[in-house]
Each structure stands twice: as C-alpha cells, then as structure tokens.
Amino acid sequence: MATQNKNQEMPNEHLHELFVDELRDILGAEKQLLKGLKKLSAAAGSETLKKAFDTHYGQTEGQIERLKQVFSTIGLSARGKKCKAMEGLLEEADEIVESFQDQPEVLDAALISAAQKVEHYEIASYGCLVTYAKLMEHNEAEELLAATLAEEKDTDSLLTEIAMNEANTGAAA
Ligand code: FE
Ligand code: FE
Ligand code: FE
Numbered sequence: 099m100a101t102q103n104k105n106q107e108m109p110n111e112h113l114h115e116l117f118v119d120e121l122r123d124i125l126g127a128e129k130q131l132l133k134g135l136k137k138l139s140a141a142a143g144s145e146t147l148k149k150a151f152d153t154h155y156g157q158t159e160g161q162i163e164r165l166k167q168v169f170s171t172i173g174l175s176a177r178g179k180k181c182k183a184m185e186g187l188l189e190e191a192d193e194i195v196e197s198f199q200d201q202p203e204v205l206d207a208a209l210i211s212a213a214q215k216v217e218h219y220e221i222a223s224y225g226c227l228v229t230y231a232k233l234m235e236h237n238e239a240e241e242l243l244a245a246t247l248a249e250e251k252d253t254d255s256l257l258t259e260i261a262m263n264e265a266n267t268g269a270a271a
Contacts, residue, residue, distance in 0.1 A: 110234060117230040118174065124223045125165045125178030128158055131216060134188040138209050141195045143202050144264050147209065154253050161246045171238045187216050210261045217254040224250060 135158060139151035169176040191212035198205040224247035231240035 113230055113234060117227065117234065117236075118172075120223060120227055120230070121165065121168060122177055122179045123181050124220070124227065125162065125169075125176060127178075127181035127184040127220070127223070128162050128165065129178055130181060130184045130188060131158055134184075134191060134216070137195065138191065138213055141199070141205065142209055143206050144260070146264060147206050147260050150253070150256055150260060151213070157249050157253070161249065164242045164246055168239045168242050171242075172236060183219055184216070187212070187219060190215070206264065207261060210257050214254055214257050217250050217257065220250045221247065221254065 132155065135151050135155045139148050139155070142148040142151060166176040191209070194208045194212050195205070198208045224243055228240055228243045228247055231237075231243055
C-alpha cells in the first residue's frame with residue numbers, strides 16, 4: 099500500500115513543478131507581449147485591426163493580474179521568466195512589419211498572421227495550465243486560467259474575422 103501511495107503522490111509533485119514553471123513562462127510571455135501589441139497597433143492600417151490590438155493590450159494587462167492571483171492561490175510570489183518562444187514570435191513580427199511596411203494592402207494580413215501565431219502559443223500554454231490545475235484540484239487557479247484561455251480564443255476568432263472581412267481581401271486585390 100505504501101508503494102501505491104507513493105506512486106500517487108509522485109506525479110503530483112512533478113506536475114506542481116511543471117505547473118509553476120509554465121506559469122512563470124507565460125507570465126514572462128504576457129509581459130513581453132505588451133510591447134509587441136503596441137508595435138502591432140502602431141503598424142496596423144485598418145482601424146478595426148488597430149482597435150483589436152488595443153483592446154487586447156488591455157486584456158493582456160488583466161491577464162497579468164490574473165496570473166498574479168493564480169500565484170497567490172498556490173502561496174507563491176508571482177515571478178516571470180523570459181519566454182524564448184514569445185521573444186522569437188515578436189522578432190518575426192518585427193521582420194514582417196519591416197518587410198511589408200511599403201505594401202499597405204498586405205501589411206494588415208501579415209500583422210494578423212503574426213498575432214495569431216502569438217495567440218496560438220498562448221492558447222496552448224493556458225490550455226495545458228487549465229488541465230494541470232484541474233488535475234491538482236486547484237479550483238480557483240483553474241477558473242482564473244480558464245477565463246484567460248477564453249479571452250485568447252476570442253481574440254484569435256476576432257482576428258480571423260477581421261482577416262476575412264478586410265485584411266485578406268485587401269491582400270488578394
Ligand atoms: Fe495573453
Ligand atoms: Fe515560453
Ligand atoms: Fe493573447
């Protein structure tokens with residue numbers, strides 16, 4: 099029986115470590131993204147797209163607050179670490195702006211593509227975090243993380259909608 103108990107506890111311990119590590123990564127990523135969203139908004143031609151980036155800037159600030167709450171529900175101080183993936187995604191976004199800034203008809207489509215890559219990274223991260231919180235029965239953390247996951251998915255859908263309505267038709271013309 100003792101062995102069985104041990105087997106049940108071990109994965110949880112490791113899962114907790116992974117949970118905290120991923121929380122730190124996404125906290126770093128969200129902070130890095132604030133600057134990125136400013137640049138995306140500044141580069142956007144369409145008012146709708148600019149507004150979408152600005153709205154998501156505000157949501158991202160809220161998501162950072164939510165992550166701080168998540169840390170506090172598990173008794174840890176909120177500490178982020180540099181997310182290398184976000185750094186790379188934002189570097190690519192910079193390259194895109196540079197490559198297409200003289201072609202306003204494609205620039206918005208390119209910005210949407212860069213932003214959706216970011217959102218998909220976040221959706222994967224928060225999706226896993228929600229699952230870990232559920233498995234460890236951190237109910238409050240699960241709720242907070244699920245709220246952010248829903249915002250990231252909504253943002254992704256909104257960007258698709260803008261692409262369908264404006265940006266891609268401009269690029270295809
Ligand atoms: Fe986010
Ligand atoms: Fe990361
Ligand atoms: Fe996001």
